[in-house]
Amino acid sequence: MTVKDMVYAALFAAVTAALGLLPMVVVPMVAAPITAQSLGVMLAGGILGAKRGALALAVFTALAAAGLPLYAGGRGGIGLFLGPTGGFALGYVLGAFLTGWLTERMWSRLNAVKAFVAGVAGGIGMVYLLGIPWLGAVARIGLHKAFIGSMVFLPGDLLKAALAAVIVVAIKKAYPIIGK
Amino acid sequence: MFEICLSRVTWLHRVPAGIKLSVLAVAGAAVFLTDDRRVLAGLVGFAFSLPLLAWLPLRPLARQVLPAAVLIAALVVFHLALGDADSAVLVAARLSTVILLAVTLTLTTRASAMVEAMERILAPLRFVGVSPAKAGFTLSLAIRFIPVLFAITGEIREAQKVRGLERSVVAVALPLLVRTLRMADDLSEAIAARAYDGD
Numbered sequence: 001m002t003v004k005d006m007v008y009a010a011l012f013a014a015v016t017a018a019l020g021l022l023p024m025v026v027v028p029m030v031a032a033p034i035t036a037q038s039l040g041v042m043l044a045g046g047i048l049g050a051k052r053g054a055l056a057l058a059v060f061t062a063l064a065a066a067g068l069p070l071y072a073g074g075r076g077g078i079g080l081f082l083g084p085t086g087g088f089a090l091g092y093v094l095g096a097f098l099t100g101w102l103t104e105r106m107w108s109r110l111n112a113v114k115a116f117v118a119g120v121a122g123g124i125g126m127v128y129l130l131g132i133p134w135l136g137a138v139a140r141i142g143l144h145k146a147f148i149g150s151m152v153f154l155p156g157d158l159l160k161a162a163l164a165a166v167i168v169v170a171i172k173k174a175y176p177i178i179g180k
Numbered sequence: 181m182f183e184i185c186l187s188r189v190t191w192l193h194r195v196p197a198g199i200k201l202s203v204l205a206v207a208g209a210a211v212f213l214t215d216d217r218r219v220l221a222g223l224v225g226f227a228f229s230l231p232l233l234a235w236l237p238l239r240p241l242a243r244q245v246l247p248a249a250v251l252i253a254a255l256v257v258f259h260l261a262l263g264d265a266d267s268a269v270l271v272a273a274r275l276s277t278v279i280l281l282a283v284t285l286t287l288t289t290r291a292s293a294m295v296e297a298m299e300r301i302l303a304p305l306r307f308v309g310v311s312p313a314k315a316g317f318t319l320s321l322a323i324r325f326i327p328v329l330f331a332i333t334g335e336i337r338e339a340q341k342v343r344g345l346e347r348s349v350v351a352v353a354l355p356l357l358v359r360t361l362r363m364a365d366d367l368s369e370a371i372a373a374r375a376y377d378g379d
Contacts, residue, residue, distance in 0.1 A: 001310070001314055003368050003372050003376060006314060006317065006318040006321065007364045007367050008361075010322040011360055011363075013325075014322045014325030014328075014329055015329065017326050018326055018329045021326075055318075060322070062315075063291075063319055065298070066291045066294035066298065067185055067285075067286040067291045067294050068184070068323070075244065076184055076286065077184055077244065077283060077285070078285060078286060079244075079248070079279045079281075079286065082278045082279075083275055083278060083279055083282075084251060084255075138212075138271075139251075139255045139271055140267045140271050141259075145258075163349060167353055167354065174354065174358050175358045
């Protein structure tokens, strides 16, 4: 782990934390608030790449576990990782890795569509892949119902992936980190 | 420093973080591994009495517990509606135990003490190339970056207001990320220039 790895990881851990401290968007007709936090997963992976992106989310996760109120709505503490939403928290770290890995693979010809695919695969696919079975098992509601319940967040997450894609492509032009 | 830990010190604050983490780990594992109602009842009783015995103020406790409590209540109603009383009892007992113990730990343990305890737990990772000192440094750096990010965001929004762009997410996010990435590079060089090797 170089000094640069550490500083970049710390920066995007802070970005993810700051996104969770932003006011939540309460969408009418949808019960759960939509927060900007998972944008941090897609940005960390898409801008820093696999290793540093995963490290950034691991740092964020460790800080939240240590008891800083970094998750959306001022929540934090180790309970978030033991309760029904623990799988989503784990999914953040591996999701940032997957988004970063895919972005690195497509780096030389990255465009908004490819960046969107990488963001969706990591920030949505991987996060849900770990979060939904965990929710189903811990809450004893089964995979199917956990899946249906989580679909509330899909539209917001797709919107965030689109936003992340635009930002990742623009940062690649303005201040590329991957491949430097 | 902003953190969830209560500033008013209780006797639970004085218990070392490592011991509290061990109790949480053992109770958390036990509650998911057993179906025995007597063991579960004991663990639930322990989890509910601990915050009371420490005289934790109710308001911050409720603030941390409430989102989980709403979810647990919804799950109980869901299981009862399907006529599955066993699942309702198990889910309520398991989740309320884990959440209450974890929130009690978080409310009575300084983040710095938790980080130190985690550094000790992660110490064996030294053999696969992760240095606890480096991890601690990275965590501190991230905490320091959070207020910096908000300050820079404020400056950029001021600047974009002149252009009528202060509500555009991209027009604020891009300069913010470029500026902070450049800052990160400068900081890396400054750290390297002081011959920091991480240990």
